[in-house]
Amino acid sequence: MGTESSANQRIPLIMVAGIRAEQVAAAAEAARREEPAGTALVHHDLRGVTQGVVRRLVRHGAAEHTEVLELAHGCVSCTLREDMLPLLRRLSAAPDVARIVVQLDPALEPETICWALQHVVVDGRPLVDDVDIEAVVTSVDLASWLADATGEEELAERALGGSADDERTVAQVAVGQVEFADAIVLAGRADDRWNQVRTAAVIARLTPNAPTAHLDDLEFSALLGEVAGDARRGAIDGPHGRLLRGQPPLDTDAGVSTVLFEERRPFHPERLHETIDVLLDGVVRTRGRVWVASQPDVALWLESAGGGLGVAHGGPWLAALEPDQWADISPERQVRASLIWDDYYGDRTQELVVIAHQANPRDIVRALRHALLTDDEIAAGAQQWASYPDPFGEWHTDPCGTDPAGNSRDTAADASGESGNRS
Missing domain, CATH: 3.40.50.300 (P-loop containing nucleotide triphosphate hydrolases)
Incomplete structure:
Protein backbone atom coordinates (compact mmCIF):
# COMPACT_ATOMS: atom_id res chain seq x y z
CA MET A 1 0.00 0.00 0.00
CA GLU A 226 -25.47 3.40 2.34
CA VAL A 227 -22.40 1.14 2.37
CA ALA A 228 -21.21 0.75 5.95
CA GLY A 229 -18.04 2.51 7.05
CA ASP A 230 -16.51 -0.82 8.09
CA ALA A 231 -17.49 -2.63 4.87
CA ARG A 232 -15.02 -5.06 3.35
CA ARG A 233 -14.20 -2.98 0.22
CA GLY A 234 -12.00 -5.68 -1.25
CA ALA A 235 -10.31 -6.78 1.98
CA ILE A 236 -9.49 -10.49 2.00
CA ASP A 237 -9.70 -12.23 5.35
CA GLY A 238 -7.66 -15.35 4.57
CA PRO A 239 -8.09 -18.74 6.27
CA HIS A 240 -7.43 -17.31 9.74
CA GLY A 241 -9.52 -14.17 9.36
CA ARG A 242 -13.03 -13.38 10.51
CA LEU A 243 -15.67 -15.94 9.59
CA LEU A 244 -18.54 -13.56 10.29
CA ARG A 245 -18.58 -9.96 9.11
CA GLY A 246 -21.20 -7.65 10.53
CA GLN A 247 -23.93 -9.14 12.68
CA PRO A 248 -25.78 -11.80 10.67
CA PRO A 249 -29.12 -12.95 12.09
CA LEU A 250 -28.72 -16.06 14.21
CA ASP A 251 -32.41 -16.91 14.34
CA THR A 252 -34.22 -19.01 11.74
CA ASP A 253 -36.11 -17.09 9.06
CA ALA A 254 -38.17 -18.81 6.35
CA GLY A 255 -36.27 -22.01 7.08
CA VAL A 256 -32.88 -20.31 6.68
CA SER A 257 -30.57 -20.63 9.67
CA THR A 258 -26.98 -19.94 10.73
CA VAL A 259 -25.09 -22.59 12.67
CA LEU A 260 -21.95 -21.65 14.63
CA PHE A 261 -19.95 -24.74 15.52
CA GLU A 262 -17.08 -24.22 17.98
CA GLU A 263 -15.33 -27.03 19.87
CA ARG A 264 -11.97 -27.47 21.60
CA ARG A 265 -11.19 -31.07 20.64
CA PRO A 266 -10.02 -32.46 17.29
CA PHE A 267 -12.02 -34.29 14.66
CA HIS A 268 -11.39 -37.94 13.94
CA PRO A 269 -10.38 -37.78 10.25
CA GLU A 270 -12.41 -40.78 9.08
CA ARG A 271 -15.54 -39.81 11.01
CA LEU A 272 -15.30 -36.26 9.70
CA HIS A 273 -15.04 -37.63 6.17
CA GLU A 274 -18.14 -39.73 6.77
CA THR A 275 -19.96 -36.64 8.04
CA ILE A 276 -19.19 -34.44 5.01
CA ASP A 277 -22.63 -34.88 3.45
CA VAL A 278 -24.24 -33.03 6.36
CA LEU A 279 -22.43 -29.91 5.15
CA LEU A 280 -23.84 -30.30 1.63
CA ASP A 281 -27.44 -31.50 1.88
CA GLY A 282 -29.78 -28.58 2.44
CA VAL A 283 -26.84 -26.22 3.06
CA VAL A 284 -26.08 -23.00 1.17
CA ARG A 285 -22.64 -22.26 2.62
CA THR A 286 -20.04 -23.69 4.99
CA ARG A 287 -16.82 -21.86 5.85
CA GLY A 288 -14.30 -22.36 8.58
CA ARG A 289 -11.21 -23.83 10.15
CA VAL A 290 -11.02 -27.44 11.27
CA TRP A 291 -8.56 -29.28 13.46
CA VAL A 292 -8.02 -32.89 12.45
CA ALA A 293 -6.34 -35.11 15.03
CA SER A 294 -3.95 -36.70 12.51
CA GLN A 295 -2.68 -33.25 11.42
CA PRO A 296 -1.98 -31.37 14.66
CA ASP A 297 0.25 -28.68 13.18
CA VAL A 298 -1.97 -27.29 10.41
CA ALA A 299 -5.43 -25.82 10.23
CA LEU A 300 -7.55 -27.10 7.38
CA TRP A 301 -9.79 -24.62 5.58
CA LEU A 302 -13.20 -26.08 4.77
CA GLU A 303 -15.58 -24.38 2.36
CA SER A 304 -18.77 -25.45 0.62
CA ALA A 305 -21.43 -23.91 -1.57
CA GLY A 306 -24.43 -25.80 -2.87
CA GLY A 307 -23.41 -29.37 -3.61
CA GLY A 308 -19.63 -28.86 -3.77
CA LEU A 309 -17.15 -28.87 -0.92
CA GLY A 310 -13.39 -28.65 -0.65
CA VAL A 311 -10.79 -28.81 2.09
CA ALA A 312 -7.46 -27.00 1.70
CA HIS A 313 -4.32 -26.31 3.68
CA GLY A 314 -5.01 -23.28 5.87
CA GLY A 315 -1.53 -22.71 7.26
CA PRO A 316 -0.05 -23.60 10.65
CA TRP A 317 -1.66 -23.17 14.03
CA LEU A 318 0.25 -20.60 16.06
CA ALA A 319 0.83 -23.28 18.70
CA ALA A 320 2.90 -25.19 16.14
CA LEU A 321 5.26 -22.25 15.45
CA GLU A 322 8.50 -21.36 17.14
CA PRO A 323 8.43 -18.05 19.08
CA ASP A 324 10.62 -16.28 16.52
CA GLN A 325 8.13 -17.16 13.76
CA TRP A 326 5.36 -15.15 15.42
CA ALA A 327 6.86 -11.94 14.08
CA ASP A 328 5.39 -12.78 10.67
CA ILE A 329 1.87 -13.20 12.10
CA SER A 330 -0.55 -10.29 11.94
CA PRO A 331 -1.34 -8.58 15.26
CA GLU A 332 -5.06 -9.21 14.66
CA ARG A 333 -4.55 -12.96 14.47
CA GLN A 334 -2.32 -12.95 17.54
CA VAL A 335 -5.01 -11.11 19.50
CA ARG A 336 -7.73 -13.53 18.37
CA ALA A 337 -5.54 -16.48 19.29
CA SER A 338 -4.82 -15.05 22.74
CA LEU A 339 -8.54 -14.80 23.46
CA ILE A 340 -9.07 -18.54 22.97
CA TRP A 341 -5.62 -19.84 23.99
CA ASP A 342 -5.54 -23.17 25.80
CA ASP A 343 -2.53 -24.13 27.89
CA TYR A 344 -2.30 -27.52 26.20
CA TYR A 345 -3.82 -27.10 22.71
CA GLY A 346 -2.92 -23.46 22.10
CA ASP A 347 -5.11 -21.91 19.40
CA ARG A 348 -6.24 -25.23 17.91
CA THR A 349 -10.02 -25.27 17.71
CA GLN A 350 -13.00 -25.99 15.49
CA GLU A 351 -14.69 -22.92 14.01
CA LEU A 352 -17.34 -23.45 11.36
CA VAL A 353 -20.18 -21.26 10.12
CA VAL A 354 -22.94 -23.12 8.27
CA ILE A 355 -25.84 -21.40 6.50
CA ALA A 356 -28.65 -23.90 5.93
CA HIS A 357 -31.83 -23.42 3.93
CA GLN A 358 -33.35 -26.88 4.29
CA ALA A 359 -31.21 -28.80 6.79
CA ASN A 360 -32.05 -28.97 10.49
CA PRO A 361 -29.39 -27.07 12.51
CA ARG A 362 -29.58 -29.63 15.32
CA ASP A 363 -28.79 -32.44 12.90
CA ILE A 364 -25.72 -30.54 11.65
CA VAL A 365 -24.39 -29.95 15.16
CA ARG A 366 -25.13 -33.53 16.22
CA ALA A 367 -23.28 -34.99 13.22
CA LEU A 368 -20.25 -32.74 13.70
CA ARG A 369 -20.02 -33.56 17.40
CA HIS A 370 -20.15 -37.26 16.57
CA ALA A 371 -17.05 -36.74 14.40
CA LEU A 372 -15.02 -35.32 17.32
CA LEU A 373 -12.64 -37.53 19.29
CA THR A 374 -14.25 -39.33 22.21
CA ASP A 375 -12.89 -39.06 25.75
CA ASP A 376 -11.12 -42.42 25.32
CA GLU A 377 -9.55 -41.28 22.05
CA ILE A 378 -8.42 -38.03 23.65
CA ALA A 379 -6.82 -40.03 26.44
CA ALA A 380 -4.94 -42.21 23.92
CA GLY A 381 -2.80 -39.18 23.06
CA ALA A 382 -1.34 -37.47 20.03
CA GLN A 383 0.95 -40.36 19.11
CA GLN A 384 -2.09 -42.58 18.60
CA TRP A 385 -3.91 -39.83 16.68
CA ALA A 386 -1.05 -39.63 14.20
CA SER A 387 -1.71 -43.25 13.19
CA TYR A 388 -5.32 -42.63 12.13
CA PRO A 389 -5.98 -43.14 8.40
CA ASP A 390 -6.50 -39.64 6.99
CA PRO A 391 -8.66 -38.97 3.90
CA PHE A 392 -7.59 -35.32 4.19
CA GLY A 393 -3.90 -36.07 3.79
CA GLU A 394 -3.20 -33.22 1.36
CA TRP A 395 -6.53 -31.98 0.10
CA HIS A 396 -10.03 -33.23 -0.43
CA THR A 397 -12.89 -32.58 -2.79
CA ASP A 398 -16.41 -33.86 -2.72
CA PRO A 399 -17.79 -35.88 -4.42
CA CYS A 400 -14.90 -38.26 -3.86
CA GLY A 401 -12.94 -39.48 -6.84
CA THR A 402 -12.30 -36.12 -8.46
CA ASP A 403 -8.68 -35.87 -9.54
CA PRO A 404 -7.35 -32.66 -7.97
CA ALA A 405 -4.11 -32.57 -9.88
CA GLY A 406 -5.47 -30.95 -13.00
CA ASN A 407 -8.20 -28.77 -11.58
CA SER A 408 -8.13 -24.98 -11.63
CA ARG A 409 -10.22 -22.85 -9.32
CA ASP A 410 -9.13 -19.39 -10.45
CA THR A 411 -9.90 -18.13 -6.97
CA ALA A 412 -8.11 -15.98 -4.48
CA ALA A 413 -7.24 -19.05 -2.44
CA ASP A 414 -5.17 -20.46 -5.27
CA ALA A 415 -3.68 -17.07 -6.10
CA SER A 416 -2.55 -16.64 -2.53
CA GLY A 417 -0.79 -19.97 -2.53
CA GLU A 418 -3.31 -22.24 -0.80
CA SER A 419 -3.52 -25.75 -2.10
CA GLY A 420 -6.66 -27.71 -2.76
CA ASN A 421 -9.68 -27.30 -4.98
CA ARG A 422 -13.41 -27.52 -5.06
CA SER A 423 -15.49 -29.99 -6.97
Whole structure:
Protein backbone atom coordinates (compact mmCIF):
# COMPACT_ATOMS: atom_id res chain seq x y z
CA MET A 1 0.00 0.00 0.00
CA GLY A 2 1.09 3.57 -0.60
CA THR A 3 1.46 6.33 1.93
CA GLU A 4 -1.51 8.34 3.16
CA SER A 5 -0.80 11.14 0.70
CA SER A 6 -0.59 8.79 -2.26
CA ALA A 7 -3.72 6.93 -1.09
CA ASN A 8 -5.65 10.20 -1.34
CA GLN A 9 -4.72 10.39 -5.04
CA ARG A 10 -5.84 6.89 -5.93
CA ILE A 11 -8.64 6.53 -8.47
CA PRO A 12 -11.89 5.10 -7.03
CA LEU A 13 -12.74 1.68 -8.49
CA ILE A 14 -16.15 0.02 -8.36
CA MET A 15 -16.45 -3.68 -9.11
CA VAL A 16 -19.77 -5.10 -10.31
CA ALA A 17 -20.27 -8.88 -10.21
CA GLY A 18 -23.08 -11.36 -10.73
CA ILE A 19 -23.97 -14.65 -12.35
CA ARG A 20 -26.39 -13.12 -14.93
CA ALA A 21 -24.38 -11.20 -17.51
CA GLU A 22 -27.16 -8.88 -18.73
CA GLN A 23 -28.00 -7.78 -15.17
CA VAL A 24 -24.35 -7.17 -14.32
CA ALA A 25 -24.03 -5.06 -17.47
CA ALA A 26 -27.11 -3.01 -16.56
CA ALA A 27 -25.87 -2.35 -13.02
CA ALA A 28 -22.38 -1.41 -14.24
CA GLU A 29 -23.82 0.96 -16.83
CA ALA A 30 -25.97 2.57 -14.12
CA ALA A 31 -22.78 3.29 -12.21
CA ARG A 32 -21.08 4.75 -15.28
CA ARG A 33 -24.03 6.95 -16.28
CA GLU A 34 -23.88 8.93 -13.04
CA GLU A 35 -20.52 10.39 -14.09
CA PRO A 36 -20.14 9.47 -17.78
CA ALA A 37 -17.45 12.02 -18.63
CA GLY A 38 -15.05 10.97 -15.89
CA THR A 39 -15.93 7.28 -15.55
CA ALA A 40 -14.30 4.50 -17.57
CA LEU A 41 -16.14 1.18 -17.75
CA VAL A 42 -14.07 -1.94 -18.42
CA HIS A 43 -15.40 -5.38 -19.30
CA HIS A 44 -13.62 -8.55 -20.37
CA ASP A 45 -16.02 -11.05 -21.96
CA LEU A 46 -14.62 -14.50 -21.18
CA ARG A 47 -17.08 -16.66 -23.10
CA GLY A 48 -14.33 -17.61 -25.56
CA VAL A 49 -11.44 -17.69 -23.10
CA THR A 50 -10.96 -21.44 -23.33
CA GLN A 51 -10.23 -20.93 -27.05
CA GLY A 52 -7.76 -18.19 -26.18
CA VAL A 53 -10.12 -15.35 -27.19
CA VAL A 54 -11.30 -12.53 -24.91
CA ARG A 55 -13.44 -9.59 -26.01
CA ARG A 56 -12.54 -6.37 -24.21
CA LEU A 57 -14.87 -3.40 -23.93
CA VAL A 58 -13.83 0.07 -22.71
CA ARG A 59 -16.52 2.74 -22.50
CA HIS A 60 -15.52 6.30 -21.56
CA GLY A 61 -17.69 9.33 -22.16
CA ALA A 62 -19.19 9.08 -25.63
CA ALA A 63 -16.46 6.71 -26.84
CA GLU A 64 -16.71 2.93 -26.87
CA HIS A 65 -13.86 0.66 -27.91
CA THR A 66 -14.17 -3.10 -28.40
CA GLU A 67 -11.15 -5.28 -29.12
CA VAL A 68 -10.67 -9.01 -29.56
CA LEU A 69 -7.65 -10.29 -27.65
CA GLU A 70 -5.89 -13.51 -28.53
CA LEU A 71 -4.10 -15.09 -25.59
CA ALA A 72 -1.38 -17.72 -25.68
CA HIS A 73 -3.12 -19.60 -22.86
CA GLY A 74 -6.88 -19.51 -22.47
CA CYS A 75 -7.46 -18.84 -18.78
CA VAL A 76 -8.58 -16.14 -16.37
CA SER A 77 -5.11 -15.71 -14.88
CA CYS A 78 -3.64 -14.87 -18.29
CA THR A 79 -6.43 -12.36 -18.93
CA LEU A 80 -5.73 -10.67 -15.61
CA ARG A 81 -1.97 -10.46 -15.93
CA GLU A 82 -1.67 -9.80 -19.65
CA ASP A 83 -4.47 -7.31 -20.14
CA MET A 84 -6.87 -6.38 -17.35
CA LEU A 85 -4.33 -5.22 -14.77
CA PRO A 86 -2.13 -3.29 -17.24
CA LEU A 87 -5.28 -1.67 -18.66
CA LEU A 88 -6.44 -0.56 -15.21
CA ARG A 89 -3.01 0.93 -14.56
CA ARG A 90 -3.18 2.96 -17.78
CA LEU A 91 -6.69 4.17 -17.02
CA SER A 92 -5.77 5.15 -13.47
CA ALA A 93 -3.04 7.40 -14.90
CA ALA A 94 -5.25 9.00 -17.55
CA PRO A 95 -6.01 12.67 -16.70
CA ASP A 96 -9.62 12.41 -17.90
CA VAL A 97 -10.49 9.34 -15.81
CA ALA A 98 -11.82 10.09 -12.33
CA ARG A 99 -13.39 6.70 -11.61
CA ILE A 100 -13.25 3.16 -12.98
CA VAL A 101 -16.12 0.66 -13.11
CA VAL A 102 -15.09 -2.95 -13.68
CA GLN A 103 -17.91 -5.08 -15.04
CA LEU A 104 -16.94 -8.65 -14.19
CA ASP A 105 -17.68 -11.65 -16.38
CA PRO A 106 -20.12 -14.08 -14.67
CA ALA A 107 -17.29 -16.61 -14.27
CA LEU A 108 -15.31 -14.23 -12.05
CA GLU A 109 -15.45 -13.97 -8.29
CA PRO A 110 -14.60 -10.46 -7.06
CA GLU A 111 -12.34 -11.84 -4.34
CA THR A 112 -10.02 -13.14 -7.06
CA ILE A 113 -9.76 -9.75 -8.73
CA CYS A 114 -9.30 -7.90 -5.44
CA TRP A 115 -6.48 -10.28 -4.49
CA ALA A 116 -4.82 -9.58 -7.85
CA LEU A 117 -5.17 -5.82 -7.39
CA GLN A 118 -3.44 -6.09 -4.02
CA HIS A 119 -0.72 -8.64 -4.80
CA VAL A 120 0.06 -8.97 -8.51
CA VAL A 121 2.92 -6.65 -9.48
CA VAL A 122 2.50 -4.66 -12.69
CA ASP A 123 5.33 -2.34 -13.73
CA GLY A 124 6.99 -2.76 -10.37
CA ARG A 125 4.05 -2.25 -8.03
CA PRO A 126 0.54 -3.58 -7.29
CA LEU A 127 -2.55 -1.82 -8.62
CA VAL A 128 -3.76 -0.76 -5.16
CA ASP A 129 -1.02 1.87 -5.28
CA ASP A 130 -3.13 3.59 -7.94
CA VAL A 131 -6.74 2.50 -7.40
CA ASP A 132 -8.95 2.53 -4.31
CA ILE A 133 -11.66 -0.15 -4.17
CA GLU A 134 -14.69 1.99 -3.39
CA ALA A 135 -17.13 -0.92 -3.33
CA VAL A 136 -17.87 -4.40 -4.62
CA VAL A 137 -21.46 -4.58 -5.88
CA THR A 138 -23.17 -7.85 -6.80
CA SER A 139 -26.28 -8.24 -8.92
CA VAL A 140 -28.76 -10.89 -7.75
CA ASP A 141 -31.54 -12.26 -9.95
CA LEU A 142 -34.53 -12.73 -7.64
CA ALA A 143 -36.08 -15.40 -9.84
CA SER A 144 -33.10 -17.73 -10.07
CA TRP A 145 -30.33 -16.84 -7.61
CA LEU A 146 -31.39 -19.14 -4.77
CA ALA A 147 -31.62 -22.11 -7.13
CA ASP A 148 -28.20 -21.20 -8.53
CA ALA A 149 -26.72 -20.87 -5.03
CA THR A 150 -27.97 -24.27 -3.88
CA GLY A 151 -27.52 -26.37 -7.02
CA GLU A 152 -24.82 -28.66 -8.38
CA GLU A 153 -24.59 -27.43 -11.99
CA GLU A 154 -21.04 -26.72 -13.13
CA LEU A 155 -20.08 -23.47 -14.83
CA ALA A 156 -19.04 -25.41 -17.91
CA GLU A 157 -22.63 -26.62 -18.36
CA ARG A 158 -23.57 -22.96 -18.94
CA ALA A 159 -20.47 -22.26 -21.03
CA LEU A 160 -19.19 -20.00 -18.25
CA GLY A 161 -15.97 -21.79 -17.30
CA GLY A 162 -12.93 -19.64 -16.68
CA SER A 163 -10.52 -22.22 -18.16
CA ALA A 164 -10.55 -25.57 -19.90
CA ASP A 165 -10.29 -27.43 -16.58
CA ASP A 166 -12.50 -25.14 -14.49
CA GLU A 167 -14.72 -27.45 -12.44
CA ARG A 168 -16.33 -24.84 -10.21
CA THR A 169 -20.07 -24.96 -9.80
CA VAL A 170 -22.49 -22.12 -10.42
CA ALA A 171 -23.29 -22.24 -6.70
CA GLN A 172 -19.68 -21.66 -5.68
CA VAL A 173 -19.43 -18.57 -7.86
CA ALA A 174 -22.90 -17.19 -7.09
CA VAL A 175 -22.41 -17.55 -3.32
CA GLY A 176 -18.88 -16.15 -3.44
CA GLN A 177 -20.03 -13.10 -5.41
CA VAL A 178 -22.69 -12.24 -2.83
CA GLU A 179 -20.59 -13.07 0.22
CA PHE A 180 -17.85 -10.65 -0.90
CA ALA A 181 -20.24 -7.81 -1.79
CA ASP A 182 -20.50 -4.44 -0.05
CA ALA A 183 -23.85 -3.74 -1.73
CA ILE A 184 -26.48 -5.79 -3.56
CA VAL A 185 -28.48 -4.86 -6.67
CA LEU A 186 -31.64 -6.94 -6.94
CA ALA A 187 -32.95 -7.66 -10.42
CA GLY A 188 -36.05 -9.23 -11.89
CA ARG A 189 -38.90 -10.61 -9.81
CA ALA A 190 -39.19 -13.80 -7.79
CA ASP A 191 -41.74 -16.34 -8.99
CA ASP A 192 -43.45 -16.21 -5.61
CA ARG A 193 -43.23 -14.38 -2.31
CA TRP A 194 -41.77 -17.41 -0.50
CA ASN A 195 -38.78 -17.60 -2.84
CA GLN A 196 -38.17 -13.87 -2.45
CA VAL A 197 -38.26 -14.06 1.35
CA ARG A 198 -35.90 -17.04 1.43
CA THR A 199 -33.50 -15.35 -0.99
CA ALA A 200 -33.44 -12.26 1.23
CA ALA A 201 -32.84 -14.43 4.31
CA VAL A 202 -29.84 -16.14 2.72
CA ILE A 203 -28.32 -12.85 1.52
CA ALA A 204 -28.76 -11.34 4.97
CA ARG A 205 -26.63 -14.12 6.40
CA LEU A 206 -23.98 -14.07 3.69
CA THR A 207 -23.43 -10.30 3.72
CA PRO A 208 -25.51 -8.86 6.58
CA ASN A 209 -24.48 -5.21 6.33
CA ALA A 210 -24.83 -4.81 2.56
CA PRO A 211 -27.53 -2.32 1.50
CA THR A 212 -29.83 -3.37 -1.34
CA ALA A 213 -31.58 -1.58 -4.19
CA HIS A 214 -33.59 -2.82 -7.16
CA LEU A 215 -32.18 -2.42 -10.65
CA ASP A 216 -35.44 -0.90 -11.92
CA ASP A 217 -35.02 2.25 -9.82
CA LEU A 218 -31.30 2.10 -9.06
CA GLU A 219 -29.56 5.29 -8.00
CA PHE A 220 -26.01 4.05 -7.78
CA SER A 221 -24.57 6.90 -5.74
CA ALA A 222 -27.39 6.56 -3.20
CA LEU A 223 -26.68 2.84 -2.87
CA LEU A 224 -22.96 3.45 -2.34
CA GLY A 225 -23.82 6.10 0.22
CA GLU A 226 -25.47 3.40 2.34
CA VAL A 227 -22.40 1.14 2.37
CA ALA A 228 -21.21 0.75 5.95
CA GLY A 229 -18.04 2.51 7.05
CA ASP A 230 -16.51 -0.82 8.09
CA ALA A 231 -17.49 -2.63 4.87
CA ARG A 232 -15.02 -5.06 3.35
CA ARG A 233 -14.20 -2.98 0.22
CA GLY A 234 -12.00 -5.68 -1.25
CA ALA A 235 -10.31 -6.78 1.98
CA ILE A 236 -9.49 -10.49 2.00
CA ASP A 237 -9.70 -12.23 5.35
CA GLY A 238 -7.66 -15.35 4.57
CA PRO A 239 -8.09 -18.74 6.27
CA HIS A 240 -7.43 -17.31 9.74
CA GLY A 241 -9.52 -14.17 9.36
CA ARG A 242 -13.03 -13.38 10.51
CA LEU A 243 -15.67 -15.94 9.59
CA LEU A 244 -18.54 -13.56 10.29
CA ARG A 245 -18.58 -9.96 9.11
CA GLY A 246 -21.20 -7.65 10.53
CA GLN A 247 -23.93 -9.14 12.68
CA PRO A 248 -25.78 -11.80 10.67
CA PRO A 249 -29.12 -12.95 12.09
CA LEU A 250 -28.72 -16.06 14.21
CA ASP A 251 -32.41 -16.91 14.34
CA THR A 252 -34.22 -19.01 11.74
CA ASP A 253 -36.11 -17.09 9.06
CA ALA A 254 -38.17 -18.81 6.35
CA GLY A 255 -36.27 -22.01 7.08
CA VAL A 256 -32.88 -20.31 6.68
CA SER A 257 -30.57 -20.63 9.67
CA THR A 258 -26.98 -19.94 10.73
CA VAL A 259 -25.09 -22.59 12.67
CA LEU A 260 -21.95 -21.65 14.63
CA PHE A 261 -19.95 -24.74 15.52
CA GLU A 262 -17.08 -24.22 17.98
CA GLU A 263 -15.33 -27.03 19.87
CA ARG A 264 -11.97 -27.47 21.60
CA ARG A 265 -11.19 -31.07 20.64
CA PRO A 266 -10.02 -32.46 17.29
CA PHE A 267 -12.02 -34.29 14.66
CA HIS A 268 -11.39 -37.94 13.94
CA PRO A 269 -10.38 -37.78 10.25
CA GLU A 270 -12.41 -40.78 9.08
CA ARG A 271 -15.54 -39.81 11.01
CA LEU A 272 -15.30 -36.26 9.70
CA HIS A 273 -15.04 -37.63 6.17
CA GLU A 274 -18.14 -39.73 6.77
CA THR A 275 -19.96 -36.64 8.04
CA ILE A 276 -19.19 -34.44 5.01
CA ASP A 277 -22.63 -34.88 3.45
CA VAL A 278 -24.24 -33.03 6.36
CA LEU A 279 -22.43 -29.91 5.15
CA LEU A 280 -23.84 -30.30 1.63
CA ASP A 281 -27.44 -31.50 1.88
CA GLY A 282 -29.78 -28.58 2.44
CA VAL A 283 -26.84 -26.22 3.06
CA VAL A 284 -26.08 -23.00 1.17
CA ARG A 285 -22.64 -22.26 2.62
CA THR A 286 -20.04 -23.69 4.99
CA ARG A 287 -16.82 -21.86 5.85
CA GLY A 288 -14.30 -22.36 8.58
CA ARG A 289 -11.21 -23.83 10.15
CA VAL A 290 -11.02 -27.44 11.27
CA TRP A 291 -8.56 -29.28 13.46
CA VAL A 292 -8.02 -32.89 12.45
CA ALA A 293 -6.34 -35.11 15.03
CA SER A 294 -3.95 -36.70 12.51
CA GLN A 295 -2.68 -33.25 11.42
CA PRO A 296 -1.98 -31.37 14.66
CA ASP A 297 0.25 -28.68 13.18
CA VAL A 298 -1.97 -27.29 10.41
CA ALA A 299 -5.43 -25.82 10.23
CA LEU A 300 -7.55 -27.10 7.38
CA TRP A 301 -9.79 -24.62 5.58
CA LEU A 302 -13.20 -26.08 4.77
CA GLU A 303 -15.58 -24.38 2.36
CA SER A 304 -18.77 -25.45 0.62
CA ALA A 305 -21.43 -23.91 -1.57
CA GLY A 306 -24.43 -25.80 -2.87
CA GLY A 307 -23.41 -29.37 -3.61
CA GLY A 308 -19.63 -28.86 -3.77
CA LEU A 309 -17.15 -28.87 -0.92
CA GLY A 310 -13.39 -28.65 -0.65
CA VAL A 311 -10.79 -28.81 2.09
CA ALA A 312 -7.46 -27.00 1.70
CA HIS A 313 -4.32 -26.31 3.68
CA GLY A 314 -5.01 -23.28 5.87
CA GLY A 315 -1.53 -22.71 7.26
CA PRO A 316 -0.05 -23.60 10.65
CA TRP A 317 -1.66 -23.17 14.03
CA LEU A 318 0.25 -20.60 16.06
CA ALA A 319 0.83 -23.28 18.70
CA ALA A 320 2.90 -25.19 16.14
CA LEU A 321 5.26 -22.25 15.45
CA GLU A 322 8.50 -21.36 17.14
CA PRO A 323 8.43 -18.05 19.08
CA ASP A 324 10.62 -16.28 16.52
CA GLN A 325 8.13 -17.16 13.76
CA TRP A 326 5.36 -15.15 15.42
CA ALA A 327 6.86 -11.94 14.08
CA ASP A 328 5.39 -12.78 10.67
CA ILE A 329 1.87 -13.20 12.10
CA SER A 330 -0.55 -10.29 11.94
CA PRO A 331 -1.34 -8.58 15.26
CA GLU A 332 -5.06 -9.21 14.66
CA ARG A 333 -4.55 -12.96 14.47
CA GLN A 334 -2.32 -12.95 17.54
CA VAL A 335 -5.01 -11.11 19.50
CA ARG A 336 -7.73 -13.53 18.37
CA ALA A 337 -5.54 -16.48 19.29
CA SER A 338 -4.82 -15.05 22.74
CA LEU A 339 -8.54 -14.80 23.46
CA ILE A 340 -9.07 -18.54 22.97
CA TRP A 341 -5.62 -19.84 23.99
CA ASP A 342 -5.54 -23.17 25.80
CA ASP A 343 -2.53 -24.13 27.89
CA TYR A 344 -2.30 -27.52 26.20
CA TYR A 345 -3.82 -27.10 22.71
CA GLY A 346 -2.92 -23.46 22.10
CA ASP A 347 -5.11 -21.91 19.40
CA ARG A 348 -6.24 -25.23 17.91
CA THR A 349 -10.02 -25.27 17.71
CA GLN A 350 -13.00 -25.99 15.49
CA GLU A 351 -14.69 -22.92 14.01
CA LEU A 352 -17.34 -23.45 11.36
CA VAL A 353 -20.18 -21.26 10.12
CA VAL A 354 -22.94 -23.12 8.27
CA ILE A 355 -25.84 -21.40 6.50
CA ALA A 356 -28.65 -23.90 5.93
CA HIS A 357 -31.83 -23.42 3.93
CA GLN A 358 -33.35 -26.88 4.29
CA ALA A 359 -31.21 -28.80 6.79
CA ASN A 360 -32.05 -28.97 10.49
CA PRO A 361 -29.39 -27.07 12.51
CA ARG A 362 -29.58 -29.63 15.32
CA ASP A 363 -28.79 -32.44 12.90
CA ILE A 364 -25.72 -30.54 11.65
CA VAL A 365 -24.39 -29.95 15.16
CA ARG A 366 -25.13 -33.53 16.22
CA ALA A 367 -23.28 -34.99 13.22
CA LEU A 368 -20.25 -32.74 13.70
CA ARG A 369 -20.02 -33.56 17.40
CA HIS A 370 -20.15 -37.26 16.57
CA ALA A 371 -17.05 -36.74 14.40
CA LEU A 372 -15.02 -35.32 17.32
CA LEU A 373 -12.64 -37.53 19.29
CA THR A 374 -14.25 -39.33 22.21
CA ASP A 375 -12.89 -39.06 25.75
CA ASP A 376 -11.12 -42.42 25.32
CA GLU A 377 -9.55 -41.28 22.05
CA ILE A 378 -8.42 -38.03 23.65
CA ALA A 379 -6.82 -40.03 26.44
CA ALA A 380 -4.94 -42.21 23.92
CA GLY A 381 -2.80 -39.18 23.06
CA ALA A 382 -1.34 -37.47 20.03
CA GLN A 383 0.95 -40.36 19.11
CA GLN A 384 -2.09 -42.58 18.60
CA TRP A 385 -3.91 -39.83 16.68
CA ALA A 386 -1.05 -39.63 14.20
CA SER A 387 -1.71 -43.25 13.19
CA TYR A 388 -5.32 -42.63 12.13
CA PRO A 389 -5.98 -43.14 8.40
CA ASP A 390 -6.50 -39.64 6.99
CA PRO A 391 -8.66 -38.97 3.90
CA PHE A 392 -7.59 -35.32 4.19
CA GLY A 393 -3.90 -36.07 3.79
CA GLU A 394 -3.20 -33.22 1.36
CA TRP A 395 -6.53 -31.98 0.10
CA HIS A 396 -10.03 -33.23 -0.43
CA THR A 397 -12.89 -32.58 -2.79
CA ASP A 398 -16.41 -33.86 -2.72
CA PRO A 399 -17.79 -35.88 -4.42
CA CYS A 400 -14.90 -38.26 -3.86
CA GLY A 401 -12.94 -39.48 -6.84
CA THR A 402 -12.30 -36.12 -8.46
CA ASP A 403 -8.68 -35.87 -9.54
CA PRO A 404 -7.35 -32.66 -7.97
CA ALA A 405 -4.11 -32.57 -9.88
CA GLY A 406 -5.47 -30.95 -13.00
CA ASN A 407 -8.20 -28.77 -11.58
CA SER A 408 -8.13 -24.98 -11.63
CA ARG A 409 -10.22 -22.85 -9.32
CA ASP A 410 -9.13 -19.39 -10.45
CA THR A 411 -9.90 -18.13 -6.97
CA ALA A 412 -8.11 -15.98 -4.48
CA ALA A 413 -7.24 -19.05 -2.44
CA ASP A 414 -5.17 -20.46 -5.27
CA ALA A 415 -3.68 -17.07 -6.10
CA SER A 416 -2.55 -16.64 -2.53
CA GLY A 417 -0.79 -19.97 -2.53
CA GLU A 418 -3.31 -22.24 -0.80
CA SER A 419 -3.52 -25.75 -2.10
CA GLY A 420 -6.66 -27.71 -2.76
CA ASN A 421 -9.68 -27.30 -4.98
CA ARG A 422 -13.41 -27.52 -5.06
CA SER A 423 -15.49 -29.99 -6.97
